[in-house]
Amino acid sequence: MTSPAPTVAPAPALAVAGLSHRWGAKTALDGVGFTLPAGRFCALLGPNGAGKSTLMAVLTGLIRPRPGVVTVAGVDMGRAPRAALAGIGVVFQQPTQDPDRTVAANLRYFAALQGLGRAETEARIEEALTRLGMAERAGEKVGKLNGGHRRRMEIARALIHRPRLLLLDEPTVGLDAPARAAITAHVHDLAATGISVLWATHLVDELRDTDDMVLLHRGRVAAAGAVGALRGATPLPDWFLARTGAAA
Ligand SMILES: Nc1ncnc2c1ncn2[C@@H]1O[C@H](COP(=O)(O)OP(=O)(O)OP(=O)(O)O)[C@@H](O)[C@H]1O
16 A cells, blocks of 8 residues: 655745844844745735835845845745845835836846846746736836836836745835725735735735735734734724834
């Protein structure tokens, strides 16, 4: 009789353990730990100064985890940073685009940095823009786009190398309500196709009950789990206010 082959659980898209960081005398992260399962939308929620951007800086390799361990799909960022970073797409808080060039030209530049060939590049650009509902804007100059479309272009750019994990640092800052809603919906759709998403925000209306959430407060994880299960019957703004003292 043969015994069934053991099933091996896939590595989480992202795992953070024992992570701390100080900016001089200021403790920005203090023993942060959480895991993000594959194919989930997870909000990194926290008031101003909670440590979200510092954590994003660690996760994008700008700050070395010390102490602490970050693994991306099982790859240790400290030991194999290039391999870990290859699996991540990033949308930083500050946009970086050439406004005088078209959307496609901006994306081509990024694809070249990733070492993609010409035919592959065009296919990837079309694929990424289509996922963000931006395919018809490929030939438009970035400077002519509204803020929401620019942001969508940046998200498309972060997808060009087909990462399994997408990190976004407050991607809706400065956008009006319709543009925020559109981007939030598009990124939820990406998660539904299997891309894991970590979405840093202090705006609770961007979260759905079915999302995961890591609540960061004063550099520590104050709560983690599914949004609906955590808040129960309490409106999310009230739940957030009770735990952080900050209005959402
Ligand atoms: N480069 C830096 N030098 C010194 N202190 C810093 C630096 N960056 C952040 N801090 C401090 O670290 C703490 C966490 O800041 P961080 O920007 O990571 O929080 P945040 O949650 O992203 O806030 P925000 O939403 O305002 O961007 C804050 O007290 C901040 O003042």
